[in-house]
Amino acid sequence: MNNTIAEKIMMEHSKENNVSPGQFIEANIDLIMVHEQLGGRIHKEYEKLGLNKVWDPNKIFFILDHWVPAPTISAAKMHQDCRNFAEKYKFIHNMGMNKGICHQVLPEMGFSRPGMLIVGSDSHTTTYGAFNCLATGIGATDVSVVFATGQLWFKIPESYRINLTGNLKKGVMSKDFILKFIGDISTKGAIYKSLEFHGKGVQNLSIDSRMTIANMVVEAGAKFGILLPDDKLKNWLDQRTQEPYKLVFPDKDAEYNQFFEYNLSEISPVVAKPSNPGNIAPIEEVLGFEIDQAFLGSCTNGRMEDLRIAARILKGKKISHNTRLIIIPASTEIYLNALNEGLIEIFLKAGAIIGNSTCGPCIGGHLGILGENEVCISSSNRNFVGRMGDPSSQIFLASPATVAISALNGKISDPREVFS
């Protein structure tokens, strides 16, 4: 056989004995994640079908995370619609609004496992690819189809193989690698592709770092971003789930449409300049650019590793008086761990504002909206026009280390200065 990971998992979830890129198939879904979109278009579309049940209430993971707790009356109404739907259709995994961001909580609870096919009402569903499964985002109508039938149409994607070697240098993070990759391949460079990440470089990365890579593949247009599994992943999963799983590797002669090579030790800090995640520049090009706000959080970079490096940079120091720093742990579990490790105290003493776990500022929802002409350096994934507030505001995307050092200096700075 000569199948990629995407082809293998797709085939296993369909009635096909053979698949090739471009082919349309119907596939069985193992798990679907839904958030506030349930109270947007999903519930209205689903009611049109006139069904009094969903295909399998045990395969739906429902969480409120985008606007929690509700900052406006309209958001509160949206949450009510979500909860009413979840109750009416007897959802079993109803996470409520106090656990954190979907793409952190779902893996933490062991719901994403190797070999699975997962879809979600959010484009960053690709994050679960860090756990060696196929995962991708879908729209409201697709969600309704899955709720009704447990199946979805898919086109078998072409696969690109990205081989990683080496180790990241101090002060450089997997965020810098994935931003550089998006800059190299462009925001349309991987449209509809499955990106497979191979090599010793993957094994050298923590699970937190891998999640950041899988999270942002969609910014290059990819359908899936899947990392090869190893013992590190197995250990992680064994602490999180009792469910059986089987690691998925590509066949030896798997066919890839393109090959890429990156040595992680050659990666240096970068930023994505406004207003496109593919607008990448080396940190040197933007050093000294003054910022009004720094945001550390989101499904891309709000994990322990991210908070730890920020704490190392901020410990015993105060952020610049003309900058505000907003820190939002990606989940309540992370928040608690950070509290127990003393990180929250370091952040508060440095002058940061700590928010409850939510998407909040990343989508311009709440807890740190930008005003006219303001500049923000953010550890999130998108710097589109108006994404975090006023359309005249500007967002630079960067690693948590770069965000923290920039908050300290009040201007975009190179985190390597701390580690040299």
Next chain:
Amino acid sequence: MDVIEGSIFILGDDINTDDIIPSHTLTLRDPEEMAKYTLEFIAPEFVRNLDKYDIIVAGENFGSGSSREEAVYVFKILGIKTIIAKSFARIYFRNLINLGIPAIKIQWINEHFSKGDSLKINLSESFIYNKTKDLKFEFEKLPPFLKKILKQGGIINKLKSELKK
């Protein structure tokens, strides 16, 4: 449904779903109300002159970003019949097909289309005729699998008819 006629509004490369429908509108929940903010930050003249446009012509990577289907639905509410682009972001493409809106992929240059040009699009024969400029373009046929969804006016209609059986 096989022939679409109308005049065009032009958008550039990398138009993302935040550009099409900004996040701050997503909790409004009333699609009609939401549609008023279509392209609010990047092309507010679109909604102001709505009666002039029936078709969107865009550049590369149209509809990148979030999975929000509202970014397709607002165009549907506003009477847009089809979207032509050099390339579509994956989720956006699915959302168009699922809502019964043809997604047409062609490579084009500035000389081919101007704002307000009048087009005639034949879906079954896969060509676009720019009546204003007297230019004809062929496009790649949509796979039969997707054509079937479009023919039924979207995947919810298709599913409804399958559920009846």
